[in-house]
Amino acid sequence: MAFELPELPYAYDALEPYMSRETLEFHHDKHHKTYVETANKLIQGTGLEDRSLEDVVTASYKNADLKKLFNNTAQHWNHSAFWLSLTPSKSSGVPGALERQIQADLGGIDKFKKDFVAEGLSQFGSGWVWLVFDGGKLSIAKTGNAENPPALGKTSLITCDVWEHAYYIDYRNGREKFLNAFVDHLINWEYVAENFEKASSHRAAA
């Protein structure tokens, strides 16, 4: 089963002024699309053709023969999660159970925002910033290039792309401005809360 480029869950201009139509046209229609197309070519003959995207990401991680496949499938996974992490709707706030967990593990929403931006700024070169849930606790993490929480056996609740292509059109070299716009205006807290609920109920059932 071939991997498919997901449609954006909002219009291309819906995230303006924080993320432009031009950025989304390049980022989704060119960068993400290329990862999907390349992954579909690279998977041929590997024996992984019928596996889920997440399975292929974990199976190819740290496998020297499948390094390109990992890079392209992980980038497909990462971008798919990134589009869902964004919303054009002004969030009505962070749902209660999640807010309590952020307070307990990360020192509150304002501190989360500050630390998330700092983590993104400290990623040298291309990569990603994440809010992850692991071992019953929330934490902020960064990864380089295509590496991601599923490869590391962790659950991602939010992701932000800090490759230059994510912000260069709108913010030039201003990664900090982009990260601040992300935490203050773009995070889809309903999506985060859904991920948190799934991850914490899965843990409670385990």
Ligand SMILES: [Fe+2]
């Ligand atoms: Fe990207």
